[in-house]
Amino acid sequence: MSVESNESLTFYKYLCQKIGSEEIVRIRRLAFTISDLGEELKLITSGSQGEGLNIKGSDIDVMMIHPYLKVFQSEQEVNKGRHIPFIMNNEESPPCFAKLCLLNHPNHIHVNLSQEIMSCLQKSHLGYVLSSELFKLCFLNSNCFSASYCSKIHGPCISDINETNDLAICLKCDKWILQARPWICRARTRWPAPELIYKIISCGVLFVPIGCKGSINENIEWRISFSVAEKHLIFSFSHTQLLCYALLKIVLKEIVDTNEDLKSLLCSYFLKTLMFWILEETDTYAWRPENIIQCFMACLQRLLYCVRYSTLSHYFIPDNNLFYLRFNTIIKEKLITILTNLYGQGINCFASSYTLHDYKSQSYESTESLISRNSRFMQQILPTFCLIRRHVRVDRVLRLLYNFLHSSRTALSRILFALQISEVSMYVPEVRQNPNSSENKNRYYIYKHDLIHLVIGFNSDAVSGLLKLASFFYVHKNYGASLTVITYALQKYTDEKIYTRLFKQEIRFNPIQKHVLNLMKKEKLHTMIKTLAIFPFTFELESPLIPQELHLDVTRTPTSFYPLSFAHFLNFLCSYHLHDISSCRQSLQRLKHDHWTLSSGGTVVFEPESLNTMIFWGLCYQLMGETYLARETFREAAKQDRYNASSAASRLSSLTC
Incomplete structure (x- = not known):
């Protein structure tokens, strides 16, 4: 094997470790697909995360198809139904854009x-x-x-304040539109395959709410979106092709965009389009791991060509030049200079990137140790599950169960379905069912209903599900059962547990965690997650599971608590109601240690977990009659609460009056 091929293979294996192996990518994609299946509304997860990538700056885009508004190409295609029909009209609109006219017809x-x-x-x-x-x-x-979405308008999307989560409400046309029909029979090599083309055209197209910039009709135009088709195309990439696509993203996000005047000039969609054209024109056989450096350099060279000549045709509707009037002369020359320099450096250009800076400085063995491999596997998988859990909705249980029974054809899909069913089940009791009903029979039914779902839910991770169950027993005044569950949860809260909140800080596993991961090398994914992972512990708004003492803390938004702190606080409450003052004082001391761990004495400062732990501490003092200490604790918490997001100020006010 040549020196170039050896270097490419080494680089390929390095990229699999840093960006994700084929298995990792498959799990990420399938997890998001299953999450989409569980939603009542038709959702499509896209963006880098939906494509199976999780690199710096990776976003998650969600497209929601409006359930009642539908687009047709002509009146003749409109059929009777519950939908409200709109007819697309692309007269006086640039390619890839159209106006949507409400059908005015007696029928x-x-x-x-x-x-x-x-x-x-x-x-x-x-x-x-x-x-x-x-x-x-x-x-x-x-x-x-959710309030996390409804912060601002970002292009065609409603986005959060950081523009990391985008939601686009779109309309669907079930037919493949006329303007894109030449794509079906266009001359190409082997990609995409005929069966993939057939699958794509059967999906129709979407319309997203954004007009052509500068158009006189910009505010009433809609962009024709091929997001579903593009997702199918990316899912058909070989792993070498996907890694080349990821490398282009890293060049853009971590190198080019560091120049302030070039930031946002190019976007991931351009890179995706570039990859589609290259793959359509090249032999699939060339995209092998031993050629990955050569393949990437060809992609970078093509990008440089497109910028130099200001031409990048839309993949499905080539009449739309995505680079038309995109660059002014000065910016264009600067971009060409940067891309030319990067091309001249080869893969050494990644030395200035965040993700791949250590390629040359570290000797990556092709046979990575099993301990390291297992650790990397969990590090790359857990953020995906964290993202999915952030968008959990309680109405997903039945749909997930239905799809589990009808759509899970592989062992991996069954594992991922089971995990998500457990996650959702944990939240089901947080939705009140006939809260005003006073019938004993109905209350007993609700009690059993909630208990069953919580028992299913504590299989979703190592501790959080158990704490929800303990809180359930507490609010039903079954303090003994609550203490039993808390004791069991605390026994499981050991040094090898992985608190996933830490992934935002990109820390590495400690030696104990690595050792345990090695011992579990033969275990299935769901076993490792429910045994080792601890996800953030959150109560929904007005949750009937939250202790009465904490109602003030869940009045405006769902609130997160540090699981260990909540366990110690709940232990205090149960002991307090059982008049066990000695245990109360022990729990209070443990809460102080938890606060130290979460603040300056520990490794990471978390909000709101650290603030809520301090509030637990103050509540303990208040219940024990030590008003002065409670007031001082709430005062310190209020001082640290920069955004007045916690209950500290109101609790302080009530004690001061």
């Missing part, structure tokens, strides 16, 4: 048009058209979605 009387949709219609010479601008504003101002 389609729009009695179901909501006030919100009515407010998005705009009168034009085409009749009533759906304004993309008003459509986004309508959903931004509604209460339909």
Whole structure:
């Protein structure tokens, strides 16, 4: 084997360790796909995370298909149904954009048009058209979605404040549109395969609410989106091709974008389009691990060519040049200079990147130790499950169960379904069911219903599910059962446990965790997660599972608690009601140690966990009648609460009055 091939193989194995192996990518993709299946509304997870990548700057984009509004190419295609039909009109619109005209026909009387949709219609010479601008504003101002999404408009999406989670509410056309039909029979080598093309055209297209920048009709135009098709295409990439795509993303996000005047000039969508064209024009056989450096350099050279000549055709509708008027002369020359320098350096260009800076400085053995491999596997997988858990909805249980029974064809899919069913089950009791009912029979039914779901839920991780169960027993005044569960949870909270909140700080596993991962090398994924992982412990708004003493802390948003602190605080509460003062004081001392761990004495400062631990501490003093110490504790917590997000200030006020 040549020196170049050896270098490529070494680099390929290094990339599998840093970016993800084929197995890691498969698990990430399948986990998000299963998560989408569980939703009542039709959701499509895209972005880097949905594609199976998790590198610096990786985002998660979610597209929600509107359940009642549907797009048709002509009136003849409209069929009767519950949907409200819009006819696409691309006259006077650039390629890849269209206006959506409300069908005005006697057979389609729009009695179901909501006030919100009515407010998005705009009168034009085409009749009533759906304004993309008003459509986004309508959903931004509604209460339909989680507050974490509804912060700002980001392109066609409603985004969070950091623009890391994007939600695009889109409309679907079930047919493959006329403008993209030449793509079906376009001359190409072997990719994409005919069966993939057939699958793609059967998915139709989407329309996302954003117009062509600078167009006179920008506010009423919608962009034609091929996101579903593009996701299928990326899922068909070989691992070498996917890694080359990831390398282009790293070049963009970690090298090019560090230049302030070039930031956001290029985007991941351009790189995706570039990859599609390259793969369509090249022999699939060339994309092998032993050629990865050569393949990446060809991709970088093609990007340089596209920038130099300001041309990058849309993959499905080539009449749309994505680089048209994209660069001014000065910016273009600077970008060309940077890309030329990077190309000249070869893979040494990654020395200045965050993700791959250590390639030359470390000797990566092709046979990585089993301990290191298992550790890396968990480090790369757990962030995916953390992301999915952040978007848990309690109405997903039945749909997940249905798809588990009808769609899980592999052992891996069954494992991932089981994990997500456990996660969702843990949240089911947090939705009140007939809270005002006083019938004993109904209350008993709710009790059993909640208990069953919590028992299923504590299989989702090592500790958090158990603490929800302990809190359930506490609010039902079964203090003995609660203490039993707390004791069991604390016994499991040992040094090898992995608190996933730490992944935001990108720390490495400690030697004990690595050793245990090695001992579990033959265990299945779900066993490792439910044995070792501890996910952030959160109560939903007005959760019936939260102790009465903490109601003030879950009045505005769901609140996170440090699991160990919550266990010690709940232990205190149970002991307090059982008049066991000695145990109360022991729990108080443990809470002080927890606070030290979470603040300056420990390794990482977490909010709101550290603040909530201090509030636990103050509540303990208050219940024990030590008002002065409680007041001082709440005062210190309020001082540290920069955004007034906790209950510290209100608790201090109540003690001061």
